[in-house]
Amino acid sequence: MTETNLTHLKSYTTADVLARPPYRGKLLINGHWVDAADGSTLERNSPAHDRLVAVYAKAGVVDAERAIAAAREAFDRGPWPQMKGAERARILRNVAEGILTSKEELALMETLENGKPLAQSRAEVEGAADLWHYAATLARNLHGDSYNTLGEQTLGVVLRDPIGVVSIITPWNFPFLIVSQKLPFALAAGCTTVVKPAEVTSGTTVMLGEILVAAGIPAGVVNILVGRGNVVGEVLVTHPDVDMLSFTGSTSVGKQAVAKSAQTLKKVSMELGGKNPQIIFADCDWDAALDATVFGIYFNAGQCCNSGSRILVQESIADKFAAAVVERSKRVSVGDPLTPGVQVGAITTDKQLDTILAHVDAARKAGAQVVLGGSRMNRTGMYVEPTVVTGVTRDMAIAREEVFGPVLSILTFKTLDEAIALANGTLYGLSAAVWSRDFSTCLSAARRIRAGTVWVNTFLEGHAELPFGGYHESGIGRELGRFATEDYTETKTLHLHLGERTEWWLPR
Numbered sequence: 001m002t003e004t005n006l007t008h009l010k011s012y013t014t015a016d017v018l019a020r021p022p023y024r025g026k027l028l029i030n031g032h033w034v035d036a037a038d039g040s041t042l043e044r045n046s047p048a049h050d051r052l053v054a055v056y057a058k059a060g061v062v063d064a065e066r067a068i069a070a071a072r073e074a075f076d077r078g079p080w081p082q083m084k085g086a087e088r089a090r091i092l093r094n095v096a097e098g099i100l101t102s103k104e105e106l107a108l109m110e111t112l113e114n115g116k117p118l119a120q121s122r123a124e125v126e127g128a129a130d131l132w133h134y135a136a137t138l139a140r141n142l143h144g145d146s147y148n149t150l151g152e153q154t155l156g157v158v159l160r161d162p163i164g165v166v167s168i169i170t171p172w173n174f175p176f177l178i179v180s181q182k183l184p185f186a187l188a189a190g191c192t193t194v195v196k197p198a199e200v201t202s203g204t205t206v207m208l209g210e211i212l213v214a215a216g217i218p219a220g221v222v223n224i225l226v227g228r229g230n231v232v233g234e235v236l237v238t239h240p241d242v243d244m245l246s247f248t249g250s251t252s253v254g255k256q257a258v259a260k261s262a263q264t265l266k267k268v269s270m271e272l273g274g275k276n277p278q279i280i281f282a283d284c285d286w287d288a289a290l291d292a293t294v295f296g297i298y299f300n301a302g303q304c305c306n307s308g309s310r311i312l313v314q315e316s317i318a319d320k321f322a323a324a325v326v327e328r329s330k331r332v333s334v335g336d337p338l339t340p341g342v343q344v345g346a347i348t349t350d351k352q353l354d355t356i357l358a359h360v361d362a363a364r365k366a367g368a369q370v371v372l373g374g375s376r377m378n379r380t381g382m383y384v385e386p387t388v389v390t391g392v393t394r395d396m397a398i399a400r401e402e403v404f405g406p407v408l409s410i411l412t413f414k415t416l417d418e419a420i421a422l423a424n425g426t427l428y429g430l431s432a433a434v435w436s437r438d439f440s441t442c443l444s445a446a447r448r449i450r451a452g453t454v455w456v457n458t459f460l461e462g463h464a465e466l467p468f469g470g471y472h473e474s475g476i477g478r479e480l481g482r483f484a485t486e487d488y489t490e491t492k493t494l495h496l497h498l499g500e501r502t503e504w505w506l507p508r
Helices: 014-018 061-077 085-101 103-114 118-141 175-189 203-215 229-238 251-264 286-302 315-329 350-366 416-423 439-448 484-488
Strands: 023-025 027-029 032-034 041-045 052-057 145-147 154-162 165-169 192-196 222-224 244-248 267-271 277-280 310-314 369-372 387-390 407-413 431-435 453-456 489-497
Touching: 023 203, 027 061, 027 203, 052 103, 052 203, 061 165, 061 192, 061 222, 061 229, 085 103, 085 118, 085 175, 085 203, 103 118, 103 175, 103 203, 118 175, 118 484, 165 175, 165 229, 175 192, 175 203, 175 244, 175 267, 175 484, 192 229, 203 222, 229 251, 244 251, 251 267, 277 286, 277 416, 286 315, 286 407, 286 431, 310 315, 310 416, 315 369, 315 387, 315 407, 350 369, 350 387, 350 407, 407 416, 416 439, 431 439, 439 453, 484 489
Parallel strands: 023 052, 165 192, 165 244, 192 222, 244 267, 277 310, 277 431, 310 407, 387 407, 431 453
Antiparallel strands: 027 032, 027 222, 041 052, 145 154, 154 489, 369 387
């Protein structure tokens, strides 16, 4: 983005942005930017404007194998795993500062490829930089353990070694944030990596590669491949020289990845889908719960694993609350994500657009009422109206399956026990929220909900210090938090005997 870089301007229009030539991205393999071995390329159109915004070298099997070989060599013989934690921390901080310096360019690319509002992209980039800063602190604090209580002739030392080469596969809904939930923590532990972003939102990850090189990451430590999941992803999941797979995406694809990775018994970390409830009790803070309900479903056009896609409302306030949700939803601004003030942008892929509309149609046929929206908007780009569905029962697919769009299902309950049963009544367990002025109600519900994160009187807040992940089919393992780097390590025991051998198996 050099010839027509707009990031120095205080403001710019959609026309200004779309007038720029498409971003051109290559593959990062062993510290070099290269074309695909077979010369293939991949194009990306903006889902909000239906205009070409990027052209990438498209990796194939040969490129994936080269990248894995580079990561393997960098781990087995390179300096990164042996480097002092303080030195790795310094480089990770350099990356964080590089991200902030390039914030506007990164946010623009995120919006053009994903369709989310520019203000949200900016916030995502800032949040990602914070994760790199946090990972830098962990690089210096990763440690093992020791046992001096095993007898006077024994000392036990527990080491944490970097696990090795890590394949990182990321989705299209939060491409820059999610790669930053994985990559800096793997690097902090001393691992080397091959990263494959979703092919429809590869730009910010490729740009991150430029920042990493400038920050001083040694060649081969981070390799970046743009390509199809069924080609490049297949190699990253099954290759015997890959020691760990870190994947974020749908539960169905995650299951396939786990099954294929089992051929080589890789360690796996899976952050998958969710069908997250917000439980609204009659004594809630009305305005706060209402605002969080609307925010929770329409943020990122509902394309969020943590989306509050179903609300469980106590019967005594259900009709009034549902009516208020509908009225407030009508005020949500949907449109060009480059326009200031827009809150909901485009759906990222045509496949996802079809999936969303199919879920709404199925809910109608099952007897639910679509009281707001439910259709594609008549304009250039892929937009879905903010949608509210009432009359939903627990047996309906829309109450149990992940829609991944701006579609809210409303269910009702009478008692706390019934609310908990509804909340736990899916195959997922990623997150939930509880809204009540009674702390005992909140704490009781939070302890009984089977989910990795439960928000109390708030929703969709996140901090680098707090672990993130799910129960059941929402995933395996946790990201973030003070133990995040440990997930990318192997534990090794050193059993040290002091002095002469005192117990002989055979007589001397």
